[in-house]
Amino acid sequence: MGPIEVSIKEKMVREALLAILLDPAKVDRDTSSKISKQAKDGGADLVFIGGSVGAGYGLNDTIKGVKEGSDLPVILFPGNVDGVSPLADALLFMSLLNSSNPYWIIQAQALAAPVVRRMGIEAIPTAYLIVEPGEKSAAGWVGWVNPIPRSKPEIALAYSMAAELLGIRWVYLEAGSGAEKPVPTRTVLLVSENTSLGLIVGGGIKSPELVRERVNAGADIIVIGTHIEEGGDIASKVEEMKRETIRTEPKHL
Ligand code: 1GP
Numbered sequence: 001m002g003p004i005e006v007s008i009k010e011k012m013v014r015e016a017l018l019a020i021l022l023d024p025a026k027v028d029r030d031t032s033s034k035i036s037k038q039a040k041d042g043g044a045d046l047v048f049i050g051g052s053v054g055a056g057y058g059l060n061d062t063i064k065g066v067k068e069g070s071d072l073p074v075i076l077f078p079g080n081v082d083g084v085s086p087l088a089d090a091l092l093f094m095s096l097l098n099s100s101n102p103y104w105i106i107q108a109q110a111l112a113a114p115v116v117r118r119m120g121i122e123a124i125p126t127a128y129l130i131v132e133p134g135e136k137s138a139a140g141w142v143g144w145v146n147p148i149p150r151s152k153p154e155i156a157l158a159y160s161m162a163a164e165l166l167g168i169r170w171v172y173l174e175a176g177s178g179a180e181k182p183v184p185t186r187t188v189l190l191v192s193e194n195t196s197l198g199l200i201v202g203g204g205i206k207s208p209e210l211v212r213e214r215v216n217a218g219a220d221i222i223v224i225g226t227h228i229e230e231g232g233d234i235a236s237k238v239e240e241m242k243r244e245t246i247r248t249e250p251k252h253l
Contacts, residue, residue, distance in 0.1 A: 002122030004090040012220040016245040021225035023051035024058035032065025040070035042238025048077040052138035056082030063087040081112045090122035101144035126170040127163035137176025153187040175203030185217040192218025212244035
């Protein structure tokens, strides 16, 4: 494990981490810097950077902007092989396990692996699972997703168990950016209780209550994108969500 992953694991015993997500296709360097500062002021823990369409161009500017605004760790959340940069602190090295196209399961990873190695960036091995209604999101459409039904948490668990047996350390349960409904708490709970994977949850989380429910179900990192992109008082938005990430009792890893 690299230093970023180690520091996340230490912190997540007592609180889930709050990650804000920036899409380089939607923000310029100056905006990234401002959001980064406000996110830090509000108590965010991490900045994720990535997107499904057109996120390669502008990636380095977004990272530079975030680093100008705060010292928050930058973790790449790549939508394809062009989502990699040595300017970031780490990257989620992801496989979209419930894709029906092998490119998104292993070919993109094979094409990116030599680049990741040469860059020397910390890679965090992550299974990416898209749950309904995520098939309607850009990630779902681009990724040829066979969505996990909301009523079948056992399928998310089966994929997560397979990931764990393959030696993967993290799972990202995704409902899709801007999803009407976030990943069901039952799904989060089942994966949390039956694997030792670090658990990232994102898509459609736009209120403190939705954060609290998923943290109580065992989430370790909560990802917020659209709610931040919509603007307003970002520091206050982050602060009210971050408050809900404190665990009622320590999590046993
Ligand atoms: C998308 O999980 C992230 O990949 C964040 O989703 O934009 O709905 O917050 P939102």
